[in-house]
Amino acid sequence: MPAGVGSPILSRDARECVFTTEDPLRPAEFETPSLAAELEALHSRSVGWALAIARWDEDEASDLLQAVYLKVLEGRARFEGRAQFSTWLFGVIRLTAVERRRKRARRMGLLREHLDPRSAVVAPDEGISIESARLRTALRALPTRQREVLHLVFYSDLSIREAAEVMGVGLGTARVHYARGKKRLRAELEKEEEA
Numbered sequence: 001m002p003a004g005v006g007s008p009i010l011s012r013d014a015r016e017c018v019f020t021t022e023d024p025l026r027p028a029e030f031e032t033p034s035l036a037a038e039l040e041a042l043h044s045r046s047v048g049w050a051l052a053i054a055r056w057d058e059d060e061a062s063d064l065l066q067a068v069y070l071k072v073l074e075g076r077a078r079f080e081g082r083a084q085f086s087t088w089l090f091g092v093i094r095l096t097a098v099e100r101r102r103k104r105a106r107r108m109g110l111l112r113e114h115l116d117p118r119s120a121v122v123a124p125d126e127g128i129s130i131e132s133a134r135l136r137t138a139l140r141a142l143p144t145r146q147r148e149v150l151h152l153v154f155y156s157d158l159s160i161r162e163a164a165e166v167m168g169v170g171l172g173t174a175r176v177h178y179a180r181g182k183k184r185l186r187a188e189l190e191k192e193e194e195a
Contacts, residue, residue, distance in 0.1 A: 038085055039069060045156050049090050052151040053097040056136060068096050083165055090156060090166045094148075138188035146181030149174055 039046075046065060054060035068089075071077045077092045079085060139147050145167065152163035164174035 035073065035079075039072065039089070042086055042089055045086065046089060046093060048155045049093055049151065050097075052139075052147070052155070053094060055140070064093065064097055064100065067100065068093050071096065084162065086156070087158065087162045087165050090152065090158070091168070094166060094168075134189065134192055138185055138192060141188045142181055142184055143177075145169070145173075145177045146184060149177045150181045150185065153178060 046068075047061065050061040050065045050068075051058065054064055068077075072079075072089070072092065079088050082088075083091075139150070142150070148167055149160070149163050152158045152166055153160060156163075158166065160174050160178055161171055163178075164171045167174060169177075
């Protein structure tokens with residue numbers, strides 16, 4: 001599908017999003033202006049979640065969101081109203097990221113990632129304050145589930161119950177990851193402060 005015709009268009013930094021549904025080759029049932037409006041309204045929160053899922057790789061996050069938006073707008077992922085739209089969308093983003101990682105691992109013949117994401121250190125750049133860089137580095141040190149629940153609650157404004165739905169775990173499990181994640185994040189920040 002050519003860019004700009006019936007597809008979401010993301011700028012290189014994935015902060016801007018324009019949705020179009022004007023494609024003469026696209027069937028009328030895919031004309032979903034209200035769906036596009038919902039996606040546009042949640043775009044900034046979706047970018048934040050995609051960045052967290054993509055381990056702060058902006059190119060991967062942009063590609064991930066492009067795939068999710070196409071999946072949603074083409075009807076390959078359907079909102080059935082069983083949860084809030086934002087909860088459902090964040091779940092689609094997470095599941096699409098998992099699918100992409102599995103495909104990439106299969107394609108490369110790898111069963112596991114060889115790089116430990118916790119070893120990466122975020123260097124501050126022009127757009128990121130030193131405090132933000134410290135927080136990102138500390139977040140990377142957390143186990144995946146703890147990092148995910150903290151991001152969903154603090155940055156995506158979801159409740160722990162909604163975060164549990166997005167992550168596909170029980171409420172009790174999400175609460176445990178949330179409590180442990182906060183405790184471990186505090187310890188990581190204190191450890192970094194001492195260094």
